[in-house]
Structures are given as structure tokens and as C-alpha cells.
Amino acid sequence: MRVGLAQIAPRLGDVDANIEKHLQYVDRAVAEGCDVVLFPELSLTGYFLEDLVYEVAIDPWGSKLNPLLERSRDISIVIGFVEQTPDHSFKIAAAYAEEGRIIHIHRKVYLVTYGLFDEGRFLGAGDVIRAFDSSLGRQAVLICEDLWHPTAAAIAALDGADVIHGIACSPGRGVAAGGRQLGSVTTWEHINRMYAQMLVCYRTYCNRVGYEDGVNFSGGSEVIGPDGDVVAKAGGVEEELVVADLTASELRRARIKMPLRRDEP
DSSP, X not given: XXXXXXXXXXXXXXXXXXXXXXXHHHHHHHHTTOSEEEOOTTTTTOSOOGGGHHHHOBOTTSSTTHHHHHHTTTSXXXXXXXXXXXXXXXXXXXXXXXXXEXXXXXXXSSOOOSTTOOHHHHOBOOOOOXXXXXTTEEXXXXXXXXXXXXXXXXXXXXXXXXXXXXXXXXXXXXXXXGGTEEXXXXXXXXXXXXXXXXTTSEEEEEEOEEEETTEEEEOOOEEEOTTSOEEEEOOSSSOEEEEEEOOHHHHHHHHHHOOTTTTOO
């Protein structure tokens, strides 16, 4: 699997403009030979939505996503958006589209309502974590805060995910590495490596960049191999497409060396 991470800066509240940006990055990913391209959490809407939630919410089975679904005939696409459910609940969601249709939707289970985050006031939580089968193998998608709760990734791995995708809207906070790097970036690096090694799987992390309401988003998108090594990483906090190859042979070697998943009951 060749994966592309579209580290973009969505425009707050402008779904149409963000769809156009998605299509541009899909074209770039196709040109790079990618099999799947990931976009960050809430990539179609921006993050600090508050009352805008109800204006930008999408019925994924309606027509709004059709331009992206049509492009998914050429490349699988992970899209971040606000979902309006049939009972008029609103949830942070990620859709996995391939071959012209959505084959999986993950709704963010762990909402963030502390510090500068206020998700629980405007949005509802999902209640399902699972892996899914695709043309590229068995995968899972988790959204930002989900990955701060180890049970979420463990459930995805125990359900057979060989790749656990993480999409995020993570602001830059604190300092680390002797002041050379944002503390939040360092924390995500530790989290990504820990899951990759302990769950013996590939980990992708696609974070956004840009500013909203004076808050910067820290990028740091990366792909980690099942041995904990960095396969590919964003060069900075600008928009870019990060490309990496994930191989079955590397996964096989790692699981022979560290049969942790084999030994789970």
C-alpha cells in the first residue's frame, strides 16, 4: 500500500472550498502513485466550528460528497467531516471511500471538552470502534482524542487492523526537545511509536496545519512502521503531501520478531 497524508489547512466553515482543495490533493496523490490518501480530522469544515456545526454538517449518503466519491474510483480516500445522522445528531466523523462508495464511517468516540476544546457542547460521541475490510486489506480509522485512550487502538488491533490510521486537529502546545520542537508534536510521536510497536501494526498520523482564532495547528504528520521506525514524516508546519510505502513483508518480519498480537487471548 502506498499511502499519502494530505497535511492541509482547511478553510473554516467553507465546505465547497475545502472539497476543491481535497480534489487537488487527490490528484497529487494519484500522480504519486498512492493507493489511499488521508485528510485530517474535520478536513471539510475546519475545527473551531461552534454554532457553525449545524450549517456545515453533511449527510454522507447525500450528494455533497459525490465529487470525492467519484475520485475514489481511482484512489481510496479518508475524509473528515461533521456528520448529520438520520435522527439529527451531529458527530465528528471520518469516511473511508473506495471504488465510488463509502465502505466505512468512524464516529469519534472520545470527545474533547477540556482546556481550549469544547466538542461535547456541540457534538455527540460515537459508540463503535472496529476494523474494516478494504481492497487494501484490513484497516481502522481513529480520530484524534480516540488515540489518547489506549483501549481504542487496542480494540482496532484486536479486530484485525494491520494499519491504524489516525486523523487529527491537534494544536501546537508547549515545548520539548530543549526548545527545538513543540511539546504536542513530541507527545504525538511517542503515542504513534508506542501503538505501532505494542500493537505490531502500521500507524499513520495525518494532522492539519494553519490557524483558526489565533490557534495554530502543528502538523507533524507521519507514518510509523510496525517496528517503531519512522517511514515518512512531514517536513514542517506547512501544507504538504507525505508519501510512504507500507509492505506486507515488513509487517511479517515485525510479527515474527515480536509476536505480541499472536499471544493475545
